Amino acid sequence: MTRAGILFTSLVIASPSAMAWTAVTDEQMPIAAKRGNYSLQLPASWLYDLSGSTVLASHDGVALEQINVQLIPHKDAFKAIKRSSSPDMPNEDLAEAYLANLQADGKLADFQIISSDPAEVAGRAGFRVHVRFRLPPAAGDTLMDCTAVGTALPDGLLIAFYRAPRIHFYDKWLPAFDHAVSTLTVSTPSKKT
Amino acid sequence: MRTYTHTKIARRDVFGLVGGLTLGAMFPRPVLALTEEAQRDRLLFETRENEARLAERGFLAGDTRLDAYLQSVMNRLYPENKFSVRAIKDLDANAFAVATGNVYVHTGLLLRVRNEAELAAILGHEGAHVLGDHAYKGIREAKNLGVLVATVPLVGLVAGLTSMAGYSRDLEREADRVGLQRMVAAGYDPTAAAPLFERMAAEIEARKIKQPPYFFADHPKLLERVQNFREFAGGQKTGIVSTDEYHSATHAMQLQSLDLIHERKDGATLICLLADAGRTALFAPSGNFLLGEGYRFRNAPGDAELAIAAYTQSTNERPDFAGAYGARARLRAKQGDNAGALEDLEEFIRLAPDAREASFARQTIDRLRKEINP
Numbered sequence: 001m002t003r004a005g006i007l008f009t010s011l012v013i014a015s016p017s018a019m020a021w022t023a024v025t026d027e028q029m030p031i032a033a034k035r036g037n038y039s040l041q042l043p044a045s046w047l048y049d050l051s052g053s054t055v056l057a058s059h060d061g062v063a064l065e066q067i068n069v070q071l072i073p074h075k076d077a078f079k080a081i082k083r084s085s086s087p088d089m090p091n092e093d094l095a096e097a098y099l100a101n102l103q104a105d106g107k108l109a110d111f112q113i114i115s116s117d118p119a120e121v122a123g124r125a126g127f128r129v130h131v132r133f134r135l136p137p138a139a140g141d142t143l144m145d146c147t148a149v150g151t152a153l154p155d156g157l158l159i160a161f162y163r164a165p166r167i168h169f170y171d172k173w174l175p176a177f178d179h180a181v182s183t184l185t186v187s188t189p190s191k192k193t
Numbered sequence: 194m195r196t197y198t199h200t201k202i203a204r205r206d207v208f209g210l211v212g213g214l215t216l217g218a219m220f221p222r223p224v225l226a227l228t229e230e231a232q233r234d235r236l237l238f239e240t241r242e243n244e245a246r247l248a249e250r251g252f253l254a255g256d257t258r259l260d261a262y263l264q265s266v267m268n269r270l271y272p273e274n275k276f277s278v279r280a281i282k283d284l285d286a287n288a289f290a291v292a293t294g295n296v297y298v299h300t301g302l303l304l305r306v307r308n309e310a311e312l313a314a315i316l317g318h319e320g321a322h323v324l325g326d327h328a329y330k331g332i333r334e335a336k337n338l339g340v341l342v343a344t345v346p347l348v349g350l351v352a353g354l355t356s357m358a359g360y361s362r363d364l365e366r367e368a369d370r371v372g373l374q375r376m377v378a379a380g381y382d383p384t385a386a387a388p389l390f391e392r393m394a395a396e397i398e399a400r401k402i403k404q405p406p407y408f409f410a411d412h413p414k415l416l417e418r419v420q421n422f423r424e425f426a427g428g429q430k431t432g433i434v435s436t437d438e439y440h441s442a443t444h445a446m447q448l449q450s451l452d453l454i455h456e457r458k459d460g461a462t463l464i465c466l467l468a469d470a471g472r473t474a475l476f477a478p479s480g481n482f483l484l485g486e487g488y489r490f491r492n493a494p495g496d497a498e499l500a501i502a503a504y505t506q507s508t509n510e511r512p513d514f515a516g517a518y519g520a521r522a523r524l525r526a527k528q529g530d531n532a533g534a535l536e537d538l539e540e541f542i543r544l545a546p547d548a549r550e551a552s553f554a555r556q557t558i559d560r561l562r563k564e565i566n567p
Contacts, residue, residue: 081458092523092553100458109251117552137250 021047024057031055032187036071038122038158041183043176057180063140065164065173067180077157080104085157091118094150094157095127108133110143119149122158122184126151132166145170149181160184236329240292247281247297254280254300254446262442263298266312270375271320278316284450286393286406290319292328302408303443304450304466305393309435310376310385314422315408317372324371327364362414369418373425382432387422390415396465440475448476451483460490473506478514481507485520497524515545519554526557535561 024031024046030039035053042048046067048057054070056062077085078101085094095116103111112132119128128149135142148161162177164170227235247253254260263278277295284301291297296319306312322328369386377383393409394416396402409415440447454462464487467473473480485503488496501524507517522537538554538561545551 083458090523092550092557095553097458100456104457104459113549116549118556 020051021049023047030183030185030187033069033071036153036156036158037187038069038071039185039187040069040160040180042067042180046176059173059176060169065162065169067160067162067177069158069160069184071153071156071158073156074152077101080106085152087152087154089152091125091127091151094152095129098127098148098150098159099129099131102131102133107136109136110134114145121149121151121160121181122153122186124151124153124186126158143167147174147177153186158184158186233329236292240328244291244293244295252281252283254282256280256446259303259442259446263312263316266309267296267316267320269379270313270317270372271324274320274324276320276323280446284453287408288315288319289408290322290328294323296320296323300446300450302406304447305396306389306439306443307436308385309439310381310433311389312439313376313379313381314372314386314389317375318368319372320375321368321371322364325364325367327368330364365414365418366421369421370425373422377432380433382434383426384423385434386426387419390419390422394419396462399465400461444475448479451476451479455483455486458490460487460492463487464491473503478507478511478517481510482514482517482520485517489520489524497528500524513544515541515548518544519548519550522554522557526561531561531565535565 024042027044032039057067075084078097080101081104114130116129130147143166145166146163150159267278281297281299283299286302288298467484481503485500488500504517504521518537519541522534526534538558
């Protein structure tokens with residue numbers, strides 16, 4: 001079975017929703033999100049899906065590695081801690097709330113913050129965090145690493161994260177994520193809500 | 194979804210899980226047809242399995258000094274029995290006893306206890322559940338058996354080990370009464386029980402918690418229990434309280450739990466736990482820093498000033514406590530006090546150049562310097 005076939009099969013099993021996976025044929029081609037005015041370039045040989053509210057991409061299957069980009073409405077940015085974001089929120093506060101929200105969600109065991117730093121995201125002041133956690137036993141009890149970047153736009157919190165099992169996969173595809181983030185562009189000025 | 198702690202163990206989830214494992218659904222007629230002995234065997238078997246899972250999945254605090262202290266208080270209350278007590282690593286304010294005679298106390302409850310006499314009230318109550326065979330009596334009422342095979346995560350295990358719906362009011366009242374008798378017999382001040390429950394009632398109100406921890410029951414029951422404790426104690430205010438001993442044995446665990454609440458930005462809980470007079474001094478200099486963080490996270494009108502005052506108190510207690518400078522700087526910058534913020538950030542970087550927040554602090558220092566001296 002081809003890699004696309006394996007990925008498709010695993011996703012059909014994992015999710016009841018229909019997903020449409022497309023192979024990246026030209027890594028120079030910006031891939032524009034259906035929701036939100038942003039685009040990015042993804043590495044060649046990856047597959048991506050635009051059917052949901054995110055840009056979701058993977059090489060070997062989302063359980064093994066995934067890049068996920070989404071524009072979250074400010075009011076929904078930090079639901080687990082019952083907070084919202086705002087366009088003028090300092091990047092340090094965004095990072096702090098993002099990390100607290102992950103922890104408060106309560107689904108990530110052995111949660112560790114490896115780093116939290118300011119970063120430029122899509123040409124704006126943002127943050128970059130690196131966390132480690134363990135998936136629940138039912139999901140394989142796997143130790144995962146996740147790097148996320150984020151910045152506040154007028155119409156929402158733009159988040160791009162890359163997560164993969166710490167062993168083998170995370171280091172392998174981190175440069176691909178870094179490259180994708182470096183191409184992240186907010187294509188048109190978003191309307192202020 | 195409403196939660197009563199940052200652990201997100203909501204009663205709705207619990208009941209959802211329990212509801213799916215009701216007596217009728219899981220063990221219909223065959224269990225009901227079992228003899229009492231077979232029912233007891235099954236209860237013990239399932240309880241032991243779930244207790245093993247608690248350990249396997251890392252829910253036990255595993256603090257031998259803390260467990261030894263809890264055990265010493267339990268032994269004093271029930272010298273003739275061998276009830277084992279252990280702390281569970283969870284921020285929920287709960288405790289429970291299981292059919293094997295073991296008692297578990299959540300670190301979140303220990304965080305809310307102020308002295309050994311209050312701890313004795315909890316352990317006395319849970320020991321009374323064991324002594325009174327309440328686990329089995331609960332099953333006889335067909336309330337518990339179905340949940341014995343509940344699984345992951347902690348909420349499921351606890352559901353599998355206890356009566357999540359709570360024992361009947363009669364059994365709870367009996368446990369309170371017997372527990373208080375044990376407190377008196379062991380030499381503890383019996384009036385210590387009521388303040389713990391009163392503080393919990395105040396916290397439930399302050400945090401607008403709709404589903405309180407099951408140890409404390411719902412609000413009307415909680416207030417009724419406060420009244421019961423007062424009646425049972427009969428105003429007899431004599432005996433051991435042991436505040437220092439309790440604090441010494443639990444200090445590390447309490448500070449660790451407060452740090453976890455801080456990581457989750459739960460300002461309302463930090464304020465509930467630390468705003469009382471004298472509380473922050475017990476955890477100096479972290480106490481005032483964490484109280485300041487509580488106000489900063491809550492961010493209600495006037496909270497910024499309260500937070501700055503608490504951070505300042507923390508730096509007064511220990512001038513090299515870096516975190517308080519960094520946090521105070523953030524609020525000062527928001528208030529437009531750039532010079533004050535810059536001074537704090539420079540001190541923060543001097544004291545903690547490798548702190549996790551240091552890169553943000555350096556970025557803000559650069560910005561403030563440009564703003565102050567364009």
